[in-house]
Structures are given as C-alpha cells and as structure tokens.
Amino acid sequence: MTQKDNNDQDGKGRRNFLYLTAGMFGGVGVASAAWPFISSMTPGADARALATTEVNLAPVEVGQSITVMWRGKPVFVRRRTQKEIQEAEEVDVSSLRDPQSDEDRIQRPEWLILVGICTHLGCVPGGQKPTDQRGDYDGWFCPCHGSHYDTSGRIRKGPAPKNLVVPPYEFVSDTLVKIG
Numbered sequence: 001m002t003q004k005d006n007n008d009q010d011g012k013g014r015r016n017f018l019y020l021t022a023g024m025f026g027g028v029g030v031a032s033a034a035w036p037f038i039s040s041m042t043p044g045a046d047a048r049a050l051a052t053t054e055v056n057l058a059p060v061e062v063g064q065s066i067t068v069m070w071r072g073k074p075v076f077v078r079r080r081t082q083k084e085i086q087e088a089e090e091v092d093v094s095s096l097r098d099p100q101s102d103e104d105r106i107q108r109p110e111w112l113i114l115v116g117i118c119t120h121l122g123c124v125p126g127g128q129k130p131t132d133q134r135g136d137y138d139g140w141f142c143p144c145h146g147s148h149y150d151t152s153g154r155i156r157k158g159p160a161p162k163n164l165v166v167p168p169y170e171f172v173s174d175t176l177v178k179i180g
C-alpha cells in the first residue's frame with residue numbers, strides 16, 4: 001500500500017466519521033426538537049374538549065348558514081333548501097374536477113357541513129351571509145382568485161384544485177351535531 005493509498009483511506013475514514021457524527025447530532029437534534037410537540041400532544045381532557053365542537057342546529061332556518069370554529073378553523077354549517085339539495089344531486093359527477101357525489105359528502109341532505117377554507121391558497125370563501133356573493137353555482141365564492149363552489153361545496157370553477165373539506169362529524173340528536 002502506498003503513502004497515497006493510506007492518505008486516501010484515512011481521508012475517507014475521516015469523512016465517514018464526520019458524516020456519522022453529523023448524522024448522530026442531527027438525530028439528537030430531531031429527537032429533542034420533536035419532544036415538546038410530542039409531549040404537548042398528550043391527549044388531556046382540555047385537548048379532547050377542544051378537538052370537538054358541538055353545534056346547536058335548532059335556531060338555524062332553512063336556507064341559513066352559520067359559521068362555527070373547530071380546531072381554529074371556520075366550519076360552515078348550511079341548512080340547505082330543497083332547490084340547493086336538488087342542484088347538488090343533479091350534477092354529473094364525472095364532469096367534476098374533484099369527482100364526488102353529494103351523497104358522499106353529507107349525512108343528512110338538509111345539512112351540509114364543510115371546513116370553510118378555500119383549497120387553493122387558504123382564504124375563507126364568502127357565501128355564509130345572505131349579502132355575500134355565492135358564485136356561479138350558488139354555493140360559495142372565494143374572491144382571492146375566483147374559485148366557485150357549488151351547493152355541495154365542490155369546486156366548479158376557478159383555480160382551487162379540491163372540494164371544500166368535509167370534517168368528521170356526527171349527529172348526537174336531530175338538533176345537535178358534534179364536529180371532530
């Protein structure tokens with residue numbers, strides 16, 4: 001073995017050692033950085049309470065919408081009219097950008113429950129107030145870049161790639177829904 005080979009081998013060995021050391025410290029860094037998040041995710045009673053939102057549906061009239069907060073996000077609850085339900089059901093699903101039937105997005109036709117965050121870049125679309133623009137499909141309109149959602153919260157026109165998200169929820173009774 002020549003002196004050069006020795007140097008090369010030493011060099012390689014040193015490099016490997018350096019990589020290894022860096023890797024080890026990297027690993028320690030990740031582990032210690034991850035710890036506060038992991039410990040803060042321990043599901044205490046407070047966290048569980050915040051994870052769900054109960055909504056009293058009794059005061060919501062047909063054709064009205066309300067917005068509630070769930071995990072820091074706005075959730076749209078709309079009590080749909082017969083016309084809105086019919087419009088949502090009659091759509092040819094195969095023509096949709098994000099094909100989903102209305103049936104797959106609701107539990108009870110009258111109640112549509114959606115996370116009110118545009119799937120383009122995260123604005124909150126208008127359409128909750130009677131004075132808001134609802135877009136070309138009578139649902140919600142995001143004025144940030146012009147996304148139109150229909151009466152099932154599906155994207156119909158504009159840059160948003162996906163339908164408005166349906167959060168997990170369950171009906172506790174006819175007038176009480178638990179989101180989350």
Ligand code: FES
Nearest residue numbers: 118120121142145
């Ligand atoms: S954020 Fe809604 S259209 Fe861009």
